[in-house]
Amino acid sequence: xxxxxxxxxxxxxxxxxxxxxxxxxxxxxxxxxxxxxxxxxxxxxxxxxxxxxxxxxxxxxxxxxxxxxxxxxxxxxxxxxxxxxxxxxxxxxxxxxxxxxxxxxxxxxxxxxxxxxxxxxxxxxxxxxxxxxxxxxxxxxxxxxxxxxxxxxxxxxxxxxxxxxxxxxxxxxxxxxxxxxxxxxxxxxxxxxxxxxxxxxxxxxxxxxxxxxxxxxxxxxxxxxxxxxxxxxxxxxxxxxxxxxxxxxxxxxxxxxxxxxxxxx
Amino acid sequence: xxxxxxxxxxxxxxxxxxxxxxxxxxxxxxxxxxxxxxxxxxxxxxxxxxxxxxxxxxxxxxxxxxxxxxxxxxxxxxxxxxxxxxxxxx
Numbered sequence: 001x002x003x004x005x006x007x008x009x010x011x012x013x014x015x016x017x018x019x020x021x022x023x024x025x026x027x028x029x030x031x032x033x034x035x036x037x038x039x040x041x042x043x044x045x046x047x048x049x050x051x052x053x054x055x056x057x058x059x060x061x062x063x064x065x066x067x068x069x070x071x072x073x074x075x076x077x078x079x080x081x082x083x084x085x086x087x088x089x090x091x092x093x094x095x096x097x098x099x100x101x102x103x104x105x106x107x108x109x110x111x112x113x114x115x116x117x118x119x120x121x122x123x124x125x126x127x128x129x130x131x132x133x134x135x136x137x138x139x140x141x142x143x144x145x146x147x148x149x150x151x152x153x154x155x156x157x158x159x160x161x162x163x164x165x166x167x168x169x170x171x172x173x174x175x176x177x178x179x180x181x182x183x184x185x186x187x188x189x190x191x192x193x194x195x196x197x198x199x200x201x202x203x204x205x206x207x208x209x210x211x212x213x214x215x216x217x218x219x220x221x222x223x224x225x226x227x228x229x230x231x232x233x234x235x236x237x238x239x240x241x242x243x244x245x246x247x248x249x250x251x252x253x254x255x256x257x258x259x260x261x262x263x264x265x
Numbered sequence: 266x267x268x269x270x271x272x273x274x275x276x277x278x279x280x281x282x283x284x285x286x287x288x289x290x291x292x293x294x295x296x297x298x299x300x301x302x303x304x305x306x307x308x309x310x311x312x313x314x315x316x317x318x319x320x321x322x323x324x325x326x327x328x329x330x331x332x333x334x335x336x337x338x339x340x341x342x343x344x345x346x347x348x349x350x351x352x353x354x355x
Contacts, residue, residue, distance in 0.1 A: 008290060008291065012286065012287060012290040013286075015290050016286050016293070016323075021293060021294070021297050022297045023297065023301070023355075
């Protein structure tokens with residue numbers, strides 16, 4: 001595949017990198033990626049996938065823009081309040097990079113539809129903000145063997161982890177079950193500063209772009225934990241479990257119930 | 266690595282008017298295309314003197330082993346670089 005002169009110019013600052021070139025750019029152009037969630041994480045994720053030149057991006061979210069989103073979800077403005085997020089996001093992303101295709105999918109991801117919805121993608125980058133959907137996305141990616149780039153933010157802490165199913169630990173290998181209802185965050189913990197989701201979403205997007213381009217990635221079998229009170233990045237090694245209900249030898253359906261929890265991302 | 270060479274270029278890239286880092290990006294992409302389609306010798310035409318040093322230096326950091334055959338100052342700020350791209354399998 002040959003890149004057009006416009007594409008060479010647009011991507012010149014990444015094409016100039018030693019491990020990056022026309023082949024890596026062409027891999028990104030041919031890639032089909034799903035972004036689950038168009039919120040605090042979904043905004044930086046989808047923007048950086050768009051800027052990097054990922055050829056096809058599908059964004060799933062059923063929410064409408066709310067005024068409370070605007071401290072972190074930078075794809076939207078006050079005029080967008082009440083409109084479907086994914087439609088606004090897709091339009092804006094296509095304006096930013098007309099060379100790629102962005103498809104809005106207004107849908108709620110559930111444990112029942114995730115397995116069909118997340119099919120045929122080269123990668124999924126997860127910007128969901130709650131446990132039922134997070135586990136549904138993880139299990140669907142494990143069964144469909146779709147690489148998954150996980151991220152989460154709670155108050156001043158953020159996490160990210162890259163999952164290559166059957167090869168590296170999945171979310172359920174590390175957290176087999178969702179925390180019990182009493183352990184889920186309280187209202188105050190719904191707080192989030194925009195740059196927090198910006199950092200974590202950008203890390204997820206970077207891992208996905210590097211993976212899709214064929215470069216090494218650093219968050220396989222590792223959870224990156226960012227504590228912004230002390231501004232420290234820690235990495236915790238994790239291991240794949242062969243008895244994992246999602247990616248292990250035998251798949252066991254384990255939907256996670258909706259609990260009364262905050263949704264902050 | 267300076268002076269005349271007997272190698273005949275198989276392709277020519279005219280980068281008159283281009284500046285760094287575009288001079289390197291265009292050269293690199295052209296060389297990659299050549300490397301993946303059988304290799305060859307590229308003649309690069311430049312009028313931006315810093316690129317004359319930067320292109321060979323940056324090419325050394327690439328995984329593909331390119332060979333700068335000659336650098337010739339044809340007149341004033343005009344330069345011609347001759348670079349060999351090896352043949353690489355996809």
